[in-house]
Amino acid sequence: MIEVKPETANDWWEVEALFDLCFAPGREALSSYRLRDDVDPVKEFSLVARDELGILAGAIRFWPVHVGDHDSLLLGPVAVHPTHQGEGLGGFLIQEGLEAAANHGWKRVMLVGDAPYYNRFGFERLTGVEMPPPTNPDRVLGNALQQGAWEGVEGIVTRWSA
Numbered sequence: 084m085i086e087v088k089p090e091t092a093n094d095w096w097e098v099e100a101l102f103d104l105c106f107a108p109g110r111e112a113l114s115s116y117r118l119r120d121d122v123d124p125v126k127e128f129s130l131v132a133r134d135e136l137g138i139l140a141g142a143i144r145f146w147p148v149h150v151g152d153h154d155s156l157l158l159g160p161v162a163v164h165p166t167h168q169g170e171g172l173g174g175f176l177i178q179e180g181l182e183a184a185a186n187h188g189w190k191r192v193m194l195v196g197d198a199p200y201y202n203r204f205g206f207e208r209l210t211g212v213e214m215p216p217p218t219n220p221d222r223v224l225g226n227a228l229q230q231g232a233w234e235g236v237e238g239i240v241t242r243w244s245a
């Protein structure tokens with residue numbers, strides 16, 4: 084049995100350890116991390132999944148960003164512990180997160196990731212949306228939480244300023 088809850092401050096370092104385990108060393112050197120510096124993830128739909136013993140099985144975070152003059156969420160990191168991969172947990176966390184984001188009024192979500200995985204959740208390549216270099220443009224994907232939400236949205240992705 085897996086329980087999914089919003090991440091709290093007490094979860095932070097355990098989630099970081101899970102990400103360190105699941106991603107290649109140096110993940111924080113990626114340009115997308117510069118968009119997260121000194122900005123908190125959105126608490127309501129950054130989620131942790133724990134098994135019946137309370138052991139962390141998966142986690143997902145969302146950050147607010149600007150795309151040109153528009154607001155968007157940046158999905159990621161998302162990771163599932165190797166002992167739980169392939170059980171549908173990653174997909175569940177992504178879908179729960181997207182649904183919560185839509186319920187909170189967010190219109191669009193973007194990420195940098197593998198299209199063959201994220202296509203199934205409705206993510207498609209974004210044209211005209213520029214992540215800080217170096218980023219492979221084929222990996223810049225978007226999901227419209229409201230119909231047409233990415234139409235006409237272009238520009239450089241920048242760090243959130245309230």
Ligand SMILES: CC(C)(COP(=O)(O)OP(=O)(O)OC[C@H]1O[C@@H](n2cnc3c(N)ncnc32)[C@H](O)[C@@H]1OP(=O)(O)O)[C@@H](O)C(=O)NCCC(=O)NCCS
Nearest residue numbers: 105161162163168169170171172173174175196197199200
């Ligand atoms: C990617 C990840 C979060 C998926 O979580 P998960 O719980 O294993 O995924 P699910 O069980 O929901 O889905 C499994 C399916 O996704 C596919 N999949 C997983 N990663 C994939 C990828 N990078 N590209 C294409 N397909 C992928 C699996 O082959 C499987 O396909 P199937 O349903 O046809 O058998 C997890 O594998 C993980 O933590 N990976 C390491 C960290 C990572 O790469 N995070 C994503 C950053 S882009």
